[in-house]
Amino acid sequence: MNMREYIDSGILELYVFGLLTEAENNEVKEMADKHPEVQEEILSIEKAVINLSYSIAPHLSAENYQKIRNILIEKHSGVIPLEPRKKSMSPYIGWAAAAVLLLGIGFQYNQYNKAQDEVQAVSAERTKFQSMLADLQVKKTEDEKALAIVRDKYSTVIQLAGQQVAPDAYAKVYVNSNKKEIYVDMAGLPEPPEGKVYQIWALKLDPLTPTSIGVIDNKNANNGILKVENYDQAQAFGITLEPAGGSATPTLEQLYTLGKV
Template sequence: MEANEYIESGILELYVYGLLTEKENLEIAELAKNNTEVDQEIISIEKAIVALSSSFSPFHSVANFEKIKARLELKHGKVVELKPVSNRSQYVGWAAAVLLLLGLGYQTLELTKTKDAIATVGSEKNKAERNFAYLQQQNKQTEKSLSIVRDIKNTGVTLGGQTVSPTSFAKVYWNKETKTTYIDAAGLPTPPKGMVYQVWSLKLSPVLTPTSIGLLDNFEGNSQKIFAVSQTDSAEAFGITLEPAGGSLTPTMEQLYTLGKV
């Protein structure tokens, strides 16, 4: 999904309200970290929420003040006009009124600045919380990856690059007891759009027999590049090919990226 599709889909609003799953939260957080447009959209949504909450606080405008003043004058009836003592007193009164208006204007300006500052602080706080949650998820993934590599029950099978991509490499971690299988694909280039890596367990004799054990989906979204694939009953070798999205029934040997014997 492209950045514009994320913005138009409404998923960013659900992310800010905390209504997504843990996997979706991690995906949006990583996207926001690498995509300025998505990050700014999230900040904009957070500011809108803060502004909406502050809009519920009561505020008496000048128009409301005049209405209240008019009602008070009607309630008390006609007011006896007093002749001013002197022009000086009149000027003093006008000066006081001007100072009062200036004071009210200054207070309104400061109130606006304070609200903007609160909105900014709230936005920064939310961004910090998102980054912290993202780092926590990354730490969990790192710990999981280390546990796979350090498990002495896992058989490590190194897959070397082939003709189509000599510099590529990968590694398989296969537990023959539990049959669980993980692929470390850090040595593979990012697949072209519309293509996906497919992993095969191979029997070499009496004839070459490939069995698909999974696709390396969401390649760019997996920062650790370690993927869990289907359980493997038996294998004499493993290979990884580049296939059309959705995978193939048989491996495309011209697109064999890595291969290694157990």
């Protein structure tokens, strides 16, 4: 067998793919050492396999590798036919799936934000409603308390008429001898000027002895019916307009209402 026939026999391809026995491998190595053309052919086959591998895929799979090896074994003497590589749709499908996923996430995030806004709006409305309900409950309690004071059979009503400084003013004092309590209805008094307050006085008439039983900062609290200190010896009650914090003695020039027991 001449050298051309040896090269064309296919033994060199089998050697490159590691399919020979140990003895056959040693024989090919000896031939390659003795004959440069055999060594060149081995290198050419190895180079062709490498180039072929990269032309098919960046990472040759075991299946494709076996196909290439079989073709090399069966058709070692001519050009190895390869079908043109079909362009894979996988990358495009992957990008499309990613885009759909991002759109889905964006939609869900938008829906989540809308739901959160709705929850916050409902929560704000509920808080507002609860606040209104609490205010109504307080007012209801105040109304019931005021009504109970007025209707209590032990309550004595003292009418306080308007005086020279405020002729149209009026007030009522409720003295409950059973509970030892005194309430003043201030609904008939005008709003005090800024920095001024109303002060309630229990009076002894002979000699005239005033005793402060309350300073009212907000005449409209509790529906205008306000509890003051009890004073059993009162013979009359008067209301004066005083500086904020009240006065030690009544300012008679600012006497708004007065009434005897």
